[in-house]
Amino acid sequence: MNRTDRLLGVLLELQRRKRVRAEDLAATFETSKRTIYRDIQALCETGVPIIAQAGLGYSLVEGYFLPPLSFSVDEATMLLLGSSFAAQSFDAQYRDAADSASRKIEAVLSADQREDVAYVQNSIALIASDSLEQSATKQLLSQLRRAIIERRTVRFHYHTRYPQDGQIPRNTREADPYGLVHFGGAWYLISFCHLRQANRNFKLDRMSELNLLEQTFQRPANFSMQSPKAERRNLTVQVLFDAEVAPWVKELRGFFVSEMRETPYGLLVTLQLHTEDEVVPWLLSWGYHVRVIEPQSVRKRIAEEAEKILQQYTAAKPRMKR
Structure with missing residues (x-):
């Protein structure tokens, strides 16, 4: 981290916290206390009103506020929730960046805003469903x-x-x-x-x-992550789900689902796929609550797998080694 970034970081830390010690700042910015002393002096020379209290640390004069940006409570809450979710979902490099961004957002909030945002944050949680560490x-x-x-x-x-x-x-x-x-x-x-x-x-x-x-390579100029070019999925599969499981099927809607339609017989789902292998395990997981309408090749695959499952449970019970 260069000195300019560190000076801004120290100022934001002072603004975010009521009082902070030199050793804590040194640990945060991975530098020495002597360097922090020089940074504090440099900030004071630029007119930042910093109070030094022996044994307690540094603080800004009450009422001093230098917001590089201004956020409403809702804006700050959404940014912090998104940053928290990103920190859970990415690897260490982006997780550290997300944590740093959160600290900077908190630093530009007034004391009242921080209190309101903290309350809302403690009422809403976005939890990543997987763990990259594992x-x-x-x-x-x-x-x-x-x-x-x-x-x-x-x-x-x-x-x-x-x-x-x-x-x-x-x-x-x-x-x-x-x-x-x-x-x-x-x-x-x-x-x-x-x-x-x-x-x-x-x-x-x-x-x-x-x-x-x-x-x-050169990525196409018209490529957009908001609307990536659709893959050619040439295999169309139609399946009918029992009405009793339809609500759960809708919740698990995947990117390969092109249409869902309620019928008197259940939920008719149209899938667009590359190969049969993509969908057979998923359909088997629904047991007798789903029936393949077409194509015949997928119907045959499901029947063959069901027969293998039946054989697993009707064959002689294997002896387990002790």
Whole structure:
């Protein structure tokens, strides 16, 4: 951190807290107390009214307020809630940035605003559904962010969701990473896939052995993360859910759902997919509450898997080793 940034940071800390000690400031900015003493002196020389109290620390003269920005209580609350959620959802680099941003936002609020914002914050919680600390996604996220910034093509192994012959197939892909999306508790890479020669979304949980290549790319000028170009999903699957589970199906609506329609027989759902493998496990999870209308190939796959499940429970009970 350069001296200018640190001086502003010290001023914001003094504004955010009623009183702060030199050793606490030194720890916050990862520097020495001697450096903090010099920073305090520099701020005083520029006209900032700082009071030094032996054994207690430093404080600003009551009533001194230097807001670089002005926020309403609602604006500050939304920014702080969003920052808190981002801190939970990203890796250490962006988590630290989110925490730093929160401190700066709090610093520009008046005492009354801080009290109001704190009360609302304690009434609303945005909790990330996954933990990067517990998964390999943390490292992938960091690597992919770097690849996106440096505009470098990546190579990785991608594991399909559905096993074949008792094995989880994987293939090697090369892709130009355009962006990252957090959706439904999981991270997805939005990219141009060299193999398919089309835009593809890859779930980070199913990626491994990621490498950044020296090859670079240019992201299309008209690309937007707010409305990324839709993938070509050429497989249409229609399924009918029982009315009793329809509310839960609606809650779990995914990006592959193109239409939902209430009928006298239940909830008719139309899915747009790349392959059958994307949807078979999901449909099986609903048991007898769902029926595939079309295509016939998916109906056959579901029937085959159901038969295998039946065999698991009707076969002789395996002996467990003690």
